[in-house]
């Protein structure tokens with residue numbers, strides 16, 4: 001299972017990369033908006049420069065999302081974003097216009113992450129349009145009392161049935177149990193917020209065990 005970090009924050013990306021567990025990055029316009037210090041003066045060129053900085057830190061797929069609703073404009077922007085770095089994956093929403101753009105871009109060798117996916121039918125369409133990744137948003141489904149992981153299970157089964165090469169990238173992860181469930185189901189990738197990556201390693205027995213070992217280590221004299 002590959003781990004992507006779900007953030008546009010360069011410090012978080014560097015810190016997670018230093019742990020040696022990071023395989024890629026996902027961003028979206030809301031995550032980018034969070035790190036912009038001067039929103040009045042942040043341009044599209046600044047956005048592209050920020051994606052380039054992420055690509056310099058992590059040697060793996062970096063999702064950059066289109067910021068327009070029309071297929072023709074998504075295609076132009078997708079080509080532009082893909083030109084930033086070989087590792088850029090263009091994120092398109094699973095709408096009618098998004099689907100057209102995905103089909104066109106993927107046919108031209110640009111990797112696509114189909115985003116805002118909330119149903120198995122949307123996931124089938126993403127695969128048929130040639131998306132490299134499909135992103136079911138589990139947390140947002142849980143938020144409306146629908147089991148997000150049930151969708152991941154359905155997509156993994158459907159893709160297995162037809163050997164679709166599209167990878168299942170579990171998104172909108174909110175806590176460690178989402179990561180465990182995604183791994184048990186056999187999802188290809190989990191994109192995880194920085195805070196949750198930290199939570200993955202925490203266990204109270206590790207903390208109390210280490211405290212005891214450090215106390216007892218006092219008997220071991222340094223030479």
Ligand code: E4P
Nearest residue numbers: 006026028139140171172173
């Ligand atoms: C990543 O690809 C998604 O955009 C992200 O996981 C959405 O997360 P959220 O539902 O917590 O905003």
